[in-house]
Amino acid sequence: MTATAPEALDYAVDNCTIGRAMAVLGERWTLVVLREVFNGIRRFDDMQQHAGIPRQVLTDRLARLVEHDVLRREPYRLPGERTRHEYRLTPKGFDLYPVMVALAAWGDRYLADPDGPPVTFHHVGCGAPVRVRLHCDDDHHVEEVRQVAPRPGPGAHRRGPAQS
Amino acid sequence: MTATAPEALDYAVDNCTIGRAMAVLGERWTLVVLREVFNGIRRFDDMQQHAGIPRQVLTDRLARLVEHDVLRREPYRLPGERTRHEYRLTPKGFDLYPVMVALAAWGDRYLADPDGPPVTFHHVGCGAPVRVRLHCDDDHHVEEVRQVAPRPGPGAHRRGPAQS
Numbered sequence: 001m002t003a004t005a006p007e008a009l010d011y012a013v014d015n016c017t018i019g020r021a022m023a024v025l026g027e028r029w030t031l032v033v034l035r036e037v038f039n040g041i042r043r044f045d046d047m048q049q050h051a052g053i054p055r056q057v058l059t060d061r062l063a064r065l066v067e068h069d070v071l072r073r074e075p076y077r078l079p080g081e082r083t084r085h086e087y088r089l090t091p092k093g094f095d096l097y098p099v100m101v102a103l104a105a106w107g108d109r110y111l112a113d114p115d116g117p118p119v120t121f122h123h124v125g126c127g128a129p130v131r132v133r134l135h136c137d138d139d140h141h142v143e144e145v146r147q148v149a150p151r152p153g154p155g156a157h158r159r160g161p162a163q164s
Numbered sequence: 165m166t167a168t169a170p171e172a173l174d175y176a177v178d179n180c181t182i183g184r185a186m187a188v189l190g191e192r193w194t195l196v197v198l199r200e201v202f203n204g205i206r207r208f209d210d211m212q213q214h215a216g217i218p219r220q221v222l223t224d225r226l227a228r229l230v231e232h233d234v235l236r237r238e239p240y241r242l243p244g245e246r247t248r249h250e251y252r253l254t255p256k257g258f259d260l261y262p263v264m265v266a267l268a269a270w271g272d273r274y275l276a277d278p279d280g281p282p283v284t285f286h287h288v289g290c291g292a293p294v295r296v297r298l299h300c301d302d303d304h305h306v307e308e309v310r311q312v313a314p315r316p317g318p319g320a321h322r323r324g325p326a327q328s
């Protein structure tokens with residue numbers, strides 16, 4: 001059996017934006033940190049204690065998310081204590097909401113306990129559950145993921161000669 | 165300045181489906197492997213050479229994705245060669261498409277080269293670009309992520325006493 005080589009092999013991956021996104025988000029704890037902030041948990045000690053993230057890992061991940069402008073540090077001060085910082089989502093961070101909702105939907109479907117998901121997402125306006133949908137610019141709701149196909153985009157460039 | 169503690173602190177995270185999803189997907193290379201398969205690149209040597217993934221890392225990530233039923237192994241045989249396997253998405257793997265599209269959209273917005281994204285996603289039926297949208301069950305398109313709020317779901321349970 002032979003088959004034609006997939007077209008994607010002809011294109012370089014050095015500008016892949018999924019790869020770049022995962023270089024920012026690319027391991028479990030980073031998403032867990034973001035989950036905490038999306039859920040309103042913004043302070044180091046709260047996150048550390050609530051999510052059970054090792055302190056050094058949490059320090060590293062918060063620094064990386066601030067460096068990449070996903071989170072910003074905001075000072076606060078409790079009476080009689082020193083100034084501390086809490087972490088808030090930047091607009092770039094808020095734009096990760098669809099990623100989080102899509103990831104939670106997949107997890108809820110395949111990895112939830114029998115009693116169901118621990119968190120659900122709701123529309124503030126009407127209270128109805130919020131879901132992620134694939135939708136095309138001609139205004140079709142894409143029901144089936146097999147109805148989606150990737151194409152080389154404006155930034156696609158051909159690979160150089162194969163390296164061995 | 166004082167503030168009420170976020171409600172999310174009262175709930176346990178041991179059943180968090182985002183955390184569980186990231187335990188499956190939780191580092192950069194896993195998503196890069198999935199990107200290859202979504203783009204039709206299904207063979208070990210093709211992935212290794214195209215994406216530049218270290219062989220041992222690729223072996224590990226493929227094994228983990230097969231173990232979690234995200235990919236399945238399909239035998240194939242080129243003339244005169246031994247039987248090899250290629251990797252195909254299972255239904256559980258296909259259901260990660262919205263996560264990939266959401267992640268690519270975020271990467272395209274913030275991390276693309278000036279000439280634009282390397283890949284775009286299109287509706288097979290009409291050719292129009294496909295996007296991820298947040299949509300509520302009352303049929304509202306959720307334009308603003310600030311219009312989404314998390315709530316404890318059916319599987320939420322209160323945390324035990326705080327551990328120090």
